[in-house]
Amino acid sequence: MKGIKRIVVILGAMAIVIIILSRCMNAADQLPEDARGKAYTGAATCIKCHKDLSQSYAHSPHGLTSKPVVDAALLKVFSPDSNSFLFSAHQKVVIEKRDSGIFQVAYQDGKAVRAQKFDMQFGSGEKAYTYTYWQGKKMYELPLSYFAAIQNWAISPGFPKESFYYDRAITSRCLECHASYVDIKLTQRSTFSKDEEMEKGSVIYGIDCERCHGPGKQHVVFHMENPQEKTAKFITLYKTLTRKQKMDACGVCHSGNALVAQKSVFGFEPGDNLDDYYTQDFVGFGGGDPDVHGNQTSMLTGSNCYRKSKNMTCQSCHNTHENIKGNLNLYSQRCINCHQSTNHSKTTLAKGSLSTNCIDCHMPKESSKLITFQQAGKDHLSPYRLRSHHIAIYPVINK
Ligand code: HEC
Ligand code: HEC
Ligand code: HEC
Ligand code: HEC
Ligand code: HEC
Ligand code: HEC
Ligand code: HEC
Structure with a gap:
């Protein structure tokens, strides 16, 4: 009898320990694994806890900027x-639906010579x-891209226009700006x-x-275990960052x-x-000639609005959680x-109500110097236009 009692007590104690341990580990263990660590x-x-924000995120350009191709x-x-x-x-590329997916198929004098899948x-x-295709552990860009401005296909930016090309490697660098993660392996081939x-x-x-907010597991575990806590813990608060830190983010x-x-x-x-991540881009710093594509930072920091105000950042105009x-x-x-009053000339004021659209006059759309695209049968390249972040007085733009 004594032996059995002792076993029951030990088992009971073990059960309690297991329950306590499992409660400690629970929150973290329930969470899904993530390739980033x-x-x-x-x-x-x-x-799960930020439902309102996730609604807008699902349809935001940031959230949608890369994905696997869905045929439908x-x-x-x-x-x-x-x-x-x-x-x-003699040469054309045709987009074709086949049983195993959708392909960009290259034809030479009517004969299919190369086909790669989206x-x-x-x-x-x-x-x-x-669009890109995988070949083993490498990725390559397809010859045709789709441009919203013409609602049609044209040659991918920077590709030759004389004939089709399928061998432009897409490195992790594209994913560093357009995705949240990819696992890479580097092998030294030669010194360079x-x-x-x-x-x-x-x-x-x-x-x-987490690409924008940093790793969040500790934040999640804390708030799962302390549901009564309404102040964010273990996550960087943007409002506490310096101006440079905000611009860097x-x-x-x-x-x-x-x-x-x-x-x-x-x-x-x-x-x-x-x-700590990039070597200084001396060219981009004011004196150079930054492009409207991809370089909003240099364009903006070269403007008087930025230089002469203490706190302008991207967030002065953009909240990445709203879609406007x-x-x-x-x-x-x-x-x-910031500009409660302005000194516009009579000529400018005569253009009508200025207050509803400062943008088209002071941040006009400009053509990128880096990106243009080739349409079929056109002898000139088509422009790729973006909003200039160099806020300034431009020669009066006739709207
Ligand atoms: C492109 C970068 C970016 C992405 C992606 C992003 N955020 Fe944010 N988030 C920000 C910035 C910047 C702020 C600060 C906004 C401010 O103070 O003007 C912010 C603010 C917040 C806030 C606090 C302010 C508020 O609006 O309630 C929460 C909560 C938040 N983000 C959660 C999320 C969640 C959850 C996701 C994914 C569904 C996400 N964020 C995706 C950049 C991002
Ligand atoms: C991880 C890279 C990355 C970070 C960090 C990032 N962006 Fe972007 N952003 C992009 C890419 C890529 C696009 C193009 C999205 C597309 O495919 O349309 C974009 C598009 C945008 C757009 C245009 C689309 C829109 O939402 O109107 C704005 C504005 C913008 N970003 C602002 C910001 C601001 C402000 C921050 C800092 C809080 C930020 N981004 C941080 C990569 C990033
Ligand atoms: C268990 C619930 C919970 C989960 C899951 C959760 N959060 Fe939060 N989060 C909170 C609470 C509570 C706050 C504080 C109240 C608020 O700002 O909404 C908060 C606030 C924030 C803030 C705002 C900080 C500020 O500027 O005030 C950010 C950013 C944020 N969370 C990001 C994330 C990210 C990224 C994830 C996913 C990795 C995440 N949260 C998952 C509960 C959660
Ligand atoms: C340093 C960051 C960065 C790198 C690297 C980068 N991009 Fe982008 N890309 C952006 C940003 C930011 C935008 C949107 C705003 C703009 O054009 O200025 C964009 C826009 C785009 C768009 C148009 C999105 C749209 O619908 O508005 C495509 C397509 C694209 N990039 C593909 C690529 C490919 C492919 C690569 C690699 C060869 C690449 N990008 C490398 C930052 C980057
Ligand atoms: C954070 C505050 C802030 C915001 C937001 C802001 N500006 Fe400015 N802006 C300034 C300051 C400060 C100056 C310099 C004024 C001076 O020289 O006395 C300035 C200068 C200007 C100038 C004169 C430029 C020149 O080169 O002489 C124009 C035009 C202008 N802003 C238009 C705009 C427009 C349009 C917007 C919105 C898209 C805007 N600003 C948003 C602070 C701001
Ligand atoms: C003074 C206001 C202001 C500031 C500050 C500002 N932007 Fe913008 N941004 C705009 C406006 C206005 C647009 C055009 C929006 C539209 O057409 O819907 C825009 C558009 C964009 C686009 C889309 C470009 C295009 O042509 O579609 C990107 C990307 C972007 N901003 C990124 C940034 C980043 C990154 C920063 C900080 C370095 C920043 N912006 C700072 C006002 C601003
Ligand atoms: C029709 C084009 C147009 C519109 C719309 C417009 N501006 Fe201007 N802005 C100009 C021109 C041109 C100048 C140079 C002075 C002049 O000729 O009026 C100027 C000058 C300025 C200046 C420098 C002079 C000063 O007042 O210190 C600022 C700041 C400015 N604008 C801000 C704004 C803001 C903010 C808005 C929107 C509420 C706006 N502008 C709308 C064309 C425009």
């Missing part, structure tokens, strides 16, 4: 008369979609060149919560493509110093926050 947990978890969605961009591109009388899509489609392999299954598509992807990364920026977290695309009236209110 133990400190991360993925957007699906964030959404791609077919919507299709129309029977615009699914091919003629390079010459695997991944870059861009939210706001301006363009560029490294060979990069990317793990397809590890790609975290789109720019997700956007500049990691919005400072142009010319910067040389010293180490992968996938690990960049808000609060980090961007100079195209609402120039609302954007103009953000100018008026």
Whole structure:
């Protein structure tokens, strides 16, 4: 009897210990794994407590800027008369639906000579979609991209216009700005060149919560275990960052493509110093000639609004959690926050009510010097136009 009692007591004690231990581990263990490591947990978890924000995030250009190609969605961009591109009388690329997916098929004198499948899509489609295909652990860009401005296919930016080309490698650098993660392996090939392999299954598509906010697992575990706590813990608060830190948090992807990364920026977290990741881009600093594509940071920091105010950042006009695309009236209110009164000349005032659209006069759309695209049968390149972030007085623009 004594023996049995002792066993019961021991078992009971063990059960209690197990329950206590499992309660300690519970919150963290319930969370899904994330390819970035133990400190991360993925957007699906964030959404559980931040439902209102996740609604807008799901449809935001950041969230949609890369994804695996879904055939049904791609077919919507299709129309029977615009699914091919003629390079010459001899060469064309045709977009074809086959049993195993949708392909860009190259024809030489009527004979199919190369076919690659649409695997991944870059861009939210706001301006363009560029597509890539995987070959083992490497990724390549397809010859045709889709441009919203013409609602049609054209040659991918920078590709030759005389004949089709399928061999432009897409490196992890594109994903560093257009996705949240990819696992890469580098092997030194020679003193100056490294060979990069990317793990397809590890790609975290789109720019997700933790890409902008930093790893959030500890934050989640804390708030799961302390539901009564309404003050955010273990997550960087943007409002506590300095102006440079705020600019860097956007500049990691919005400072142009010319910067040389010293180490992968996938690990960049808000609060980090961007100079630790990129070597200085002396060209981009005011004196150079930054491009409207991809380099909003240099354009803005070269403007008097930025230079002569103490606290202007991207957030003075953009809240990445709201979608006010195209609402120039609302954007103009953000100018008026700092410019309650303006000294416009009679000629300018005669142009009508200025207060609803400061934007088209002071931040006009300009053509990118880096990106143009070639349409079929045209002898000139088509412009790729973006809003200039060099806020200034431009020669009067006739609207
Ligand atoms: C268990 C619930 C819970 C989960 C899951 C959760 N949060 Fe939070 N979060 C909170 C609470 C509570 C606050 C404080 C109240 C508020 O600001 O909404 C907060 C606040 C925040 C803030 C605001 C900080 C500020 O500036 O005030 C950010 C950013 C944030 N969370 C990011 C995340 C991210 C990223 C994830 C996913 C990795 C996440 N949260 C998942 C509960 C949660
Ligand atoms: C492109 C970068 C970016 C992405 C992606 C992003 N955030 Fe934010 N988030 C910000 C910035 C910047 C702020 C600060 C806004 C401000 O103070 O003007 C912010 C603020 C917040 C806040 C606090 C302020 C508020 O509006 O309530 C929470 C909570 C938050 N984010 C959660 C999330 C969650 C959850 C996701 C994913 C569903 C997410 N964020 C995705 C950049 C981002
Ligand atoms: C991880 C890279 C990355 C970070 C960090 C990032 N962006 Fe972006 N942003 C992009 C990419 C890529 C696009 C193009 C999206 C598309 O495909 O349309 C974009 C688009 C935008 C747009 C235009 C689309 C829209 O929402 O109207 C704005 C504005 C913008 N970003 C502002 C910001 C601000 C402000 C921050 C800092 C809080 C920021 N971004 C941080 C990569 C990033
Ligand atoms: C340094 C960050 C960065 C890198 C690297 C980068 N992009 Fe972008 N990309 C952006 C930003 C920011 C935008 C949106 C705003 C703009 O054009 O200025 C954008 C826009 C785009 C768009 C149009 C999205 C839309 O619908 O508006 C496509 C497509 C695109 N990039 C593809 C690529 C590809 C493919 C690569 C690699 C060859 C690449 N990008 C490299 C930052 C980057
Ligand atoms: C954070 C405050 C702030 C915001 C927001 C802001 N500005 Fe400014 N802006 C300034 C300051 C400060 C100056 C310099 C005034 C001076 O020289 O006395 C300035 C200068 C200007 C100038 C004169 C430029 C020149 O080169 O002489 C124009 C035009 C202008 N702003 C338009 C705008 C427009 C349009 C917007 C909205 C898209 C805007 N600003 C948003 C603070 C701001
Ligand atoms: C003074 C206001 C202001 C500031 C500050 C500002 N932007 Fe913008 N931004 C705008 C306006 C206005 C648009 C055009 C919106 C539209 O057409 O819907 C825009 C558009 C964009 C776009 C889309 C470009 C296009 O042509 O579609 C990107 C990307 C962007 N901003 C990023 C940034 C980043 C990154 C910063 C900080 C370096 C920043 N912006 C600072 C006002 C501002
Ligand atoms: C029709 C084009 C147009 C519109 C709309 C417009 N501006 Fe201007 N702005 C100009 C021109 C041109 C000048 C140079 C002075 C002049 O000729 O009136 C100027 C000058 C300025 C200046 C420098 C002079 C000063 O007042 O210190 C600021 C700041 C400014 N504008 C801000 C704004 C803001 C804010 C809005 C929106 C509420 C706006 N502008 C709307 C064309 C415009």
